[in-house]
Amino acid sequence: MPSVGRAVQSAIYRAGVFGHRPTVPVEPAALEAAARKAMSPRSWSYVAGSAGQQRTAAANTAAFGRHQIVPRMLVDVEERDLTTELFGRTLPAPLLLAPIGVLEMAHREAEHAVASAARALGLPMIVSTQASVPMEDVAADLGASPMWYQLYWSRDDELAESFVRRAEAAGAQALVVTLDTHLLGWRTRDLDLAYLPFAQGQGLAQYTSDPVFQRMTRERANQPRTERDPRPTPAAVRSVLSQARRFPGDVRTNLRSGLPRAAVETFLDTFSRSSLTWDDLARLREWTSLPIVLKGLQHADDARLALEHGVDGIVVSNHGGRQVDGAIASLDALPGIVDAVDGRVPVLFDSGVRSGADAFIALALGADAVLLGRPWVYGLALAGAHGAQAVLEHVLAELDLTMGLAGVRSVADITRETLATPTAG
Structure with missing residues (x-):
């Protein structure tokens, strides 16, 4: 160069x-x-x-x-x-x-x-x-x-x-x-916004494209839920839509299947x-x-x-x-x-x-x-x-000029x- x-x-x-x-x-x-x-x-x-x-x-x-x-x-x-x-x-x-x-x-x-x-x-x-x-x-x-x-x-x-x-x-x-x-470190700015992108289904493409993770997600989605969800809020609805849009496939199908939510939960349980x-x-x-x-x-x-x-x-x-x-x-x-x-x-x-x-x-x-x-x-x-x-x-330009x-x-x-x-x- x-x-x-x-x-x-x-x-x-x-x-x-x-x-x-x-x-x-x-x-x-x-x-x-x-x-x-x-x-x-x-x-x-x-x-x-x-x-x-x-x-x-x-x-x-x-x-x-x-x-x-x-x-x-x-x-x-x-x-x-x-x-x-x-x-x-x-x-x-x-x-x-x-x-x-x-x-x-x-x-x-x-x-x-x-x-x-x-x-x-x-x-x-x-x-x-x-x-x-x-x-x-x-x-x-x-x-x-x-x-x-x-x-x-x-x-x-x-x-x-x-x-x-x-x-x-x-x-x-x-x-x-x-x-x-x-x-995860104690990231105060994210905590003050109560925001983790992965919970919205963002940044999960390696997971949702992986056959092992896909199997884990299906298994989780098929498990009966033991806890009732709290009453939905506008923020919760937006989160569910975000998860569905980022999960592979049709959004409507994703919403009915429950797979996007299961994928997020599986990720949060297995991240690191x-x-x-x-x-x-x-x-x-x-x-x-x-x-x-x-x-x-x-x-x-x-x-x-x-x-x-x-x-x-x-x-x-x-x-x-x-x-x-x-x-x-x-x-x-x-x-x-x-x-x-x-x-x-x-x-x-x-x-x-x-x-x-x-x-x-x-x-x-x-x-x-x-x-x-x-x-x-x-x-x-x-x-x-x-x-x-x-x-x-x-x-690169500054590195080159600094060298010279x-x-x-x-x-x-x-x-x-x-x-x-x-x-x-």
Whole structure:
């Protein structure tokens, strides 16, 4: 992806000659503000909100301010190389689309639009278990572009295995197991709205398209109800209609069958499990030959345990601050985990990345690649596939220009030596 920074920058300035400003704001705070206006309060709360008093989310972004890039001069950086390699495959840049669920809250085309953006740039898209589009359809949209699959390990092992085997059959190139969401964090903004999208039938496409889950749903629907429902309210009616519209098939048939409600209840009972241990990874290896990447590690000892149990990669992440209020900033956890891993497996990073300069800092601290999350969702909310692609291009452009201005020719040259040495406090 040579000279991507100059190309994107020039295109924006040339359009400005004719009075055109970017449809999708370039400045991160302006992008976030525009997306907030475009999204419903419920959607905005779910996508942008974090746990508790939002302290971990704030710490994630603030951590980047504690690291300063030290540019070097008179280095020939006319040609810059953003390519990187992960699991034997060459990628155009060290940037992946983080797994984010319920994308229908941001745009009606959901993963279809995001896959179009990822495909245009050749970037890997990590498809969520909580997607609004079945993984097979996303894989078809991506074509030759890489698809990774993110697994929330269900309480039902048969269902979890079915997801994994479907992902491999659909052409996924890696399996990303999210560890930090075996319970939902205390998300105050969603709680104040009393809103969980899954209860409305949103973000359940992987489940309702799965043969194991379909069987579980039918079994539940056929069970006699032991409790009487409370008197219906307008909100309850809207919820039932929402569930029926999002369940496969005809809405009227769905309403009569009771399957959509049974699907929601089955999901809520089986979403994730808190009894997993390191020993369970051996069972996961029996299910798939894909590289297994653990997402959500924040402690160096967990990284060492991951290596002992034969994982193929690690994502240093605190789920964008959505799980534990007052947790360590993901960027602060990165160097210790990189040192513990010592190059034996790839270490990826997410949580708090808002720009190409942020990505540069994470790479300098040892990440092999960076996952980008909320910013491209904001772009999706503003302009669908075009909006998501624009955000990705802006981040890549700034990363490219930052490399050149820092005197760095390739991703491999982004090391800790490109940052200022922290001053002892």
